[in-house]
Amino acid sequence: MVDLQELHEAILNGDAKAAAAVTRAALAQNVPALDLIQQAMVPAMDEVGRRFECQDYFVPELLLSARAMKAALEPLRPLLAASGAQPAGTVVIGTVKGDLHDIGKNLVAALLEGGGFEVIDLGVDVAPEKFVETVQQTNANIVCLSALLTVTMLSMKAVIEGLRAAGLREYVTVLVGGAPVTRQFAEEIGADGYGENASAAVALARSCAKSAAVG
Amino acid sequence: MLERPFQERPDFEHLRAVLLRERKDGPVPLLELAADPEIMSEVTGIPYPAARARELVFGIPGSLDPEAAKLGIALMDLSIAYSVKLGLDYATMIPVVPLLRTRAQLAKTGVGRDRALRSWQDEHAGLIPNRDEFLRYRWPSFDQINILPVEYAATRMPDGMKVVLLYRGIFEDLRQLMGFEALAYATADDPELVDDVLEGLTRVAEYTVGLAAAHPATGAVFYGDDMGFSSGTFLSPRFMRQHVVPRLKRIADACHEHGKPFILHSCGNVLALMEDFIAVVGIDAKHSFEDKILPVEDWYARYADRIAIIGGLDMDLLGRGSEEEVRARTRQILQACAPGGGYCMGTGNSAANYIKLDNYYAMIDETRKWNEEHGC
Numbered sequence: 001m002v003d004l005q006e007l008h009e010a011i012l013n014g015d016a017k018a019a020a021a022v023t024r025a026a027l028a029q030n031v032p033a034l035d036l037i038q039q040a041m042v043p044a045m046d047e048v049g050r051r052f053e054c055q056d057y058f059v060p061e062l063l064l065s066a067r068a069m070k071a072a073l074e075p076l077r078p079l080l081a082a083s084g085a086q087p088a089g090t091v092v093i094g095t096v097k098g099d100l101h102d103i104g105k106n107l108v109a110a111l112l113e114g115g116g117f118e119v120i121d122l123g124v125d126v127a128p129e130k131f132v133e134t135v136q137q138t139n140a141n142i143v144c145l146s147a148l149l150t151v152t153m154l155s156m157k158a159v160i161e162g163l164r165a166a167g168l169r170e171y172v173t174v175l176v177g178g179a180p181v182t183r184q185f186a187e188e189i190g191a192d193g194y195g196e197n198a199s200a201a202v203a204l205a206r207s208c209a210k211s212a213a214v215g
Numbered sequence: 216m217l218e219r220p221f222q223e224r225p226d227f228e229h230l231r232a233v234l235l236r237e238r239k240d241g242p243v244p245l246l247e248l249a250a251d252p253e254i255m256s257e258v259t260g261i262p263y264p265a266a267r268a269r270e271l272v273f274g275i276p277g278s279l280d281p282e283a284a285k286l287g288i289a290l291m292d293l294s295i296a297y298s299v300k301l302g303l304d305y306a307t308m309i310p311v312v313p314l315l316r317t318r319a320q321l322a323k324t325g326v327g328r329d330r331a332l333r334s335w336q337d338e339h340a341g342l343i344p345n346r347d348e349f350l351r352y353r354w355p356s357f358d359q360i361n362i363l364p365v366e367y368a369a370t371r372m373p374d375g376m377k378v379v380l381l382y383r384g385i386f387e388d389l390r391q392l393m394g395f396e397a398l399a400y401a402t403a404d405d406p407e408l409v410d411d412v413l414e415g416l417t418r419v420a421e422y423t424v425g426l427a428a429a430h431p432a433t434g435a436v437f438y439g440d441d442m443g444f445s446s447g448t449f450l451s452p453r454f455m456r457q458h459v460v461p462r463l464k465r466i467a468d469a470c471h472e473h474g475k476p477f478i479l480h481s482c483g484n485v486l487a488l489m490e491d492f493i494a495v496v497g498i499d500a501k502h503s504f505e506d507k508i509l510p511v512e513d514w515y516a517r518y519a520d521r522i523a524i525i526g527g528l529d530m531d532l533l534g535r536g537s538e539e540e541v542r543a544r545t546r547q548i549l550q551a552c553a554p555g556g557g558y559c560m561g562t563g564n565s566a567a568n569y570i571k572l573d574n575y576y577a578m579i580d581e582t583r584k585w586n587e588e589h590g591c
Binding site: 014055058059060061063064067103104106149150151154179180182196197 | 395396398399400402403445446447450483507530531
């Protein structure tokens with residue numbers, strides 16, 4: 001019998017091969033896909049986030065765990081699709097206009113995917129209109145905005161205003177982050193949340209998704 | 216506009232004494248890692264095609280394009296003119312190191328400002344993502360490296376001014392050569408590859424820094440190597456101690472061998488490595504501070520008994536604040552850091568093209584006034 005703790009450990013250790021192998025073995029033994037996600041994968045990524053917060057893990061460990069999580073999720077995707085299981089949320093993510101930095105944004109995207117979100121990554125130097133248009137087309141419920149510079153972060157406000165002008169603001173949660181961004185700035189521009197780092201951003205997205213589900 | 220130049224004549228020896236914490240009296244000097252060409256052009260009134268220069272310098276790896284060479288010489292002249300105009304003790308020069316890098320991307324960054332075109336490092340497609348590419352990579356030979364900019368400046372700087380050599384660090388180049396994500400995976404999958412790339416970069420850095428530091432016109436080396444983000448180091452301190460710190464020491468030693476101060480610029484929260492930088496690497500000064508991480512006064516309180524502290528006026532304030540706010544913050548920093556010595560005023564990062572020039576002038580002007588009020 002497959003021990004789900006092995007999957008948990010494989011993700012914690014960033015071992016993609018082991019994570020995929022344990023998942024396949026579990027599926028062969030008819031372990032339900034949702035059990036694998038809820039009992040092993042999500043708790044493992046929670047632990048990865050906790051270790052990152054207390055500086056036991058760093059960016060490489062986050063990426064390695066996210067890679068292992070993706071590898072474990074791969075064999076589950078067709079089963080989840082067939083069962084009609086919904087993603088934790090749909091996230092539109094991008095680095096705002098004028099800014100080409102995306103290490104942090106990619107990290108958040110990888111962790112969100114690992115956390116069961118559907119992620120639409122618009123890349124870098126993304127115009128406010130593109131965010132708005134994508135939210136309209138995908139019915140996304142979360143928008144994540146990233147910036148590296150103190151001047152480019154001002155574009156975040158334009159995205160929020162664009163969402164408001166399109167009548168979408170009340171349907172989406174806007175989360176912001178990046179080197180110059182502060183909680184105070186997030187409040188000033190009317191964002192719903194600020195993630196100090198990738199792990200915090202994902203925790204915030206999950207908490208927003210939960211609130212939306214409860215609401 | 217500045218009411219008056221910061222000082223009547225350059226005095227690098229005073230700046231050097233402050234960097235080495237040899238004296239507590241005298242004026243608080245100004246020191247920056249770098250100034251963007253747009254800022255230098257506005258300060259001096261000398262036109263410079265910054266956008267074109269970025270395309271040439273960053274766009275064609277290893278290029279010896281004649282137009283790039285011409286713009287490179289114009290940039291050296293601009294740098295000296297800028298230092299003279301502001302009354303600085305130094306002119307910043309960059310050595311010629313033909314290291315093949317990925318093509319940088321350009322983006323118009325400043326909201327509504329024509330001058331704010333910035334180049335951005337490609338963070339994905341590194342030239343050395345794996346061992347095969349490492350074996351194919353052509354490292355520059357030592358005879359391809361030169362310090363012509365230092366030699367050029369040596370005969371053109373006014374008396375009392377020296378070159379501060381800006382050198383781009385090995386960790387930044389490691390990130391660019393491998394691509395950040397490939398680097399992150401390699402730290403687990405192939406740490407020997409990371410070590411090999413670092414070693415190649417270190418050999419180049421050690422040679423170049425030593426060559427420049429040996430030149431009598433060079434006053435100090437400003438070594439820029441971003442190793443952290445807002446809440447910690449990119450890679451674990453343990454990894455950095457094992458693979459990077461000993462190599463930083465070799466580069467610092469190449470500078471110290473010629474009696475020149477070694478200034479470390481590293482953005483981000485690198486507090487976990489500060490003891491290594493001071494005790495192992497032997498840095499003389501630390502630069503790059505962000506209020507969001509820890510205000511410069513706190514860095515000063517923690518480390519100024521062992522190293523000099525440089526700059527710290529937050530980039531967000533310089534970019535978005537008012538002149539009055541900048542003056543107030545400048546004075547606040549000076550009150551905390553100037554009396555104990557070992558402090559130079561400057562921005563938290565650089566005179567970047569997106570800061571307000573009037574704010575930059577306000578910082579300089581307020582420091583001049585402080586110096587005058589204190590009899591310097």
